[in-house]
Amino acid sequence: MAVIKSRSRRLTVISGASMEAAGELGVRFGCLNAVCGRCATNVISGLANLSAPTPGETAMGLAPGRRLMCQCRITKGTVGLDLD
Numbered sequence: 280m281a282v283i284k285s286r287s288r289r290l291t292v293i294s295g296a297s298m299e300a301a302g303e304l305g306v307r308f309g310c311l312n313a314v315c316g317r318c319a320t321n322v323i324s325g326l327a328n329l330s331a332p333t334p335g336e337t338a339m340g341l342a343p344g345r346r347l348m349c350q351c352r353i354t355k356g357t358v359g360l361d362l363d
């Protein structure tokens with residue numbers, strides 16, 4: 280199991296789950312395909328617990344620590360998001 284958390288809430292998911300689950304914590308999605316950038320979120324802890332950036336994320340040129348929730352998976356542990 281793994282945990283995705285905002286400042287006020289936590290969500291337990293299976294290890295390897297898509298970070299699209301973070302929609303339950305308030306992340307908003309659009310294209311689901313690394314095009315619109317709507318799901319870009321600052322990761323404030325556990326960045327190493329996310330899968331490697333996809334080519335689509337890399338092409339978007341996100342700031343360090345910022346990931347597209349539609350593109351990454353939580354591989355283990357806890358990931359904290361800058362939400363709330």
Ligand code: FES
Nearest residue numbers: 309310311316349
């Ligand atoms: S939903 Fe469009 S980039 Fe993630």
